[in-house]
Amino acid sequence: MTKKDLYRQILERYKEIVVLENIQGLANWDMEVCMPKNGVEQRSEGLALLSGLIHDRWVAPEIGTLLTDIKQQPDYEELSTIEQRNIYLIQREYDKRTKIPKELVTTLAKQRTIATKDWKEAKAKADFSIFQPSLEKMVELIKQRAQYLDPDKHPYDVLLDNYEPGLSMKIIDQLFNQLKEGLIPLIQKCISAPNQPDLSLIKRKCPIDVQQKLAADVVKVINYQLDAGRIDEAAHPFTGGYYNDVRITTHYSTEDFSNGFLAVLHEGGHGLYEQNMPENYKYQPIGSACSSGFHEAQARFIENVIGRSLEFWGFYLPRLKKITGNIFADVELQPFVHALNRVSPSPIRIAADPVTYSLHIILRYEIEKDLITDQCSIDELPQIWNQKMKDYLDIEVKNDAEGILQDTHWAWGLFGYFSNYALGNIYDGQLLWKMEQEMPSWRKVLQKGKISKIIDWLITNIHKQGNRYDPLELVKEITGKELSTKYYLDYLETKYSDLYQF
């Protein structure tokens, strides 16, 4: 077979996997959005079979043979950079899936079910000791998994690299320490400033049908395509899909429209990324997102940088007033935007504002790192957690349910994942800095409602790059600089000193 034949065959196999994954995504979406309650068992059967089929396709020996054969072709180097990147990405995933013995994959899947059940019970009873034994087992299995993936590398580095390729403890330690040093005093300045926001400007009863109208309006404003997507409701908002069918979800609260509204912008940011992937590379690895951190960065850019800005509300507040009737008739721009940007430390990560949010992540990162490197024992965790909450956010955690047991990630074995959320914020700071260089008038542009210009900048510079580069390379490619927290911290300092007037 020629190099071209081999390449075509590899991509054909990859396309089938993507198609199967799309069906899997749709079945998951349906389960979260509209499946009847009694459908759970049938759906689990279907999903288990599908993930088995997808796994079998990934580990098929034929893929291994095709990859070896193509690399042995004397003219392999003549493949374009893009073709070689596709081969590299498929090899990377193939290695990840084949290096782990099937027995460990099965044990992990079973442990996930046990740990999730124990976690739910422990959280309901606010008692960490119920979750402790299954968490211990999970940490052991995750360490074994890291060992199989790369025995020569530090296990936590293996886990970090698994979710955000190229990132390591050395890099993240430095970034997160800088972030911590910048954020803790900034939060103090915000909460002790005399000029505090008036939350009654946003916390007003707003019927769900009115909020649905707002959602349908604002997705049009950000250029999310409704003929290639849709908005539904889910308990925990999420986005799923591929190119021409990318669906977002939100969760409305009748007491505070901003929860559902900002979730629409957040998920809309994820949705825009998927809808604007490079069309020429559909069904190829390169035609997918760069990383989960970059995905988060797209969502947070739309939600926080755009959706919580004075300029956005400069043009959107009149529209909000029109759509919501007399609910917000009396509010004025500046105090309204200040209320949307309130800084208020909370024990719960998912309820955190953009300034305190990264500290919730840093705390989890530090604990995970100590756990995986055996720097602390599992029974000490609640105490370590509570102490860090006190040190970083000055919060007294009342019980394990609002402390160490609040997230499901560890029951799922997702160690090394949390850091992506804060990395997304750091990426955003640097992307915004670059956008400002290229479009110094972006705030004026936004204020006039010409948001398309900003979305187009994101599409050209980020979305259309697909998975051409690993995240740190992509940051460098776009901004010309190494990743740094400076830009994000500068952005926050300027924004919040204006809002709180310090």
Ligand code: ZN
């Ligand atoms: Zn997100």
